Amino acid sequence: MAYKNEEKRESLDHLQVPASLETFIAELPERYENGDINPEIENQIDKEWHTFRSGQKKTRFKKKMIAFSLSSTAAIFLLVGSVFVSPAMAEFASSIPYLSSLFKSKPLYEEVQEALDQENYEYGSLGMSISDKEISVRFEESEDYYKEVKPAVEDLITNILKARNNDAYKVRVFYDPDAGKLQELPNKSNEIEEQEKDFNRVTELTGEVLKEYGHPIEGIGVREGKIYIDYIPSTEKRIDEMKSDITNKLKQEGFTGYKIKLYLYNPEHVEREGRILPLFHTITEGLTAKAEYKVSGVGYTNKRERFYMVVRTTVSSKDSNRKEVVERIEQAIIDFLQTEEAQKVIQDDIYEIEIESKDKKVLKTIKN
Template identity: 25%
Template sequence: MNNDFPNFKKDVDKIEVPEEKLNTAIKSAIKRGKKKKWSFGKKVTYLSGAAVIVFCLLIGSAFVSPAMAKVMSNVPLVSEILQSIAQTEDREEKLNHFFGKAHETLTNNYQGVVDVAMSMFFSSEPPNITVFVRDKTSKQELEDEIVQVIKDLAHSYNIGEVEINVDVQDKEFAHRKNGEKERTNHQLFQITQEVLQQEGYRFTTLGIDARTPHIIKVEIVGSEQHYNKVKDDIEKLVHNAIYSQEQLKYEVEVTRQTEAEIKEQKWQPILSSVREETHKRYNKVTGFAFSFHPKPLQIILKTSLSEGGQSKRTAEQIANYARQVVEIKRDKLSIEKIPYKIIIRDKEQEAIYEILYK
């Protein structure tokens, strides 16, 4: 990982333990272990004396080896962070399933419901569900029932508290949601996706820029050599498929992710963990931002801290914790290490602490 997380095996192998004494201790401990058992209700747990004696040897060595002492002091924090990350990922998965079910249930079963949206910044906080209904009459008739449906779903997915709003759609939303343009774009994307999949072309995004509504933009996966080889073929293929099915003359623009963009994309899970875990650990973390340009990567944590000595000490603690999350997650995903700077801002958006890691 890095120098703050030395290799366990290397340090353990350096520990000198008298072999004869160790064998005698283990044999004696095994005999004692067979005689002992602890009862907790209906469960019976047997404890190996050998395991106890080896663990004690490890702890005792920490007082002799400074390197081992450093390893042992980091273990609880590493374990805690890994456990917290796993819990966060589990909650995010539950939230996704919960929202998918809420959207499906409400839009399919209630004619007055036109759309459902969910928003949140930190997954550890209650999500906000907004249900858009057709008109004021639908709101009056359905609001109480909609709220109860969402609460029941949240309970079934073990989500906890949920903030719920029922709003009447505005005219702009209705036009955008039900307009001919929206349906046309959906058809275009569907045709493009089917053609690319049939021909075996991998892509990352499909889109239409509002500034150039007559151009479908396709971002593909692959090397620059692959891109140069297939770019023209894909543009003609999609263009012809759209025209043959819909009689629409849309241009197609094929792009690819650069190496820098691919590297940035790989870092997204790490950045997501930093955002979530620092907020869970320190409720004074209120916002998050990052920037890959200019280099190095800047990880910015916004806080509710004020000026002052204590705030700077807290900011340093937050930065150190963020760094631990970065290194643990990066190591777990086997992502290439790059220089990055952690910046802590106070409630006035002023930087009160920053540190560069290379």
């Protein structure tokens, strides 16, 4: 669905926050814990919030909040625990685009890892699976230690998920004493060892030619009778000469019969990909994190004139609720991509996003 970039949203970085609102947030965690929130404060917040909203309408801008520049703990406590906040504050929290709230935050995996490390937990590995909607922590050293810390680790990760409005992922903390042990590899046959030596030498010789042409050697892959080469720009005009030089160099050492396949890239697309990937990661994490979106995964390709994404759902093209699910996904994406931060990233690039059913039918297309 095409849409117009009608109004750019501005952050509240230069917008004054009402004084009592700032005080309310700063004191919120402790005061609610003590049960001494004064209803008069909430009434005052309501009045100032509605005044604040009225001021917004006069400027004809749709404002959005990223942060109050206050304590991050208080801010999270306010937004996530808004079930007990006044109706005006709840309205304010709900006005923040969901995906935008994730855009400047750390990736989920990174946040969980830092939290575990900060508590000095001695775990073996941390895993995150989008397809399984799972965060997993494996312990492998001491079973007694595992049993001791398991409840705290589960609570730690569960609280992080709640703070990020992530209700789709589950937490699995488990013990596997054999996971960290090196498995004994069977002895390789002489034939396989010789083949590996040949492949390694073919890789070296191919790399020598690539260096002469000024290209990196990291993208070389060798299989029986085939050489795959990545990281060659589409602006390279000497493709045939380069292939010929590789073939001749291999023949000098007795390697014949290799077919060479080059995968070219557009330098402009690489720059575009570097800019837009953060948006892709935000959309992926945000849509897979909430059960209401019913998203199983998100993919992209950067080889077209457009940056193309596909959002894969778990609904069938024949499901009765497919329309409302698609509308929720569409609105979340549009709200995010129309923000000032996203528009700065997108610049003049064209994108296309398809929302797809589990039976591979396109349910909606979003374009700019």
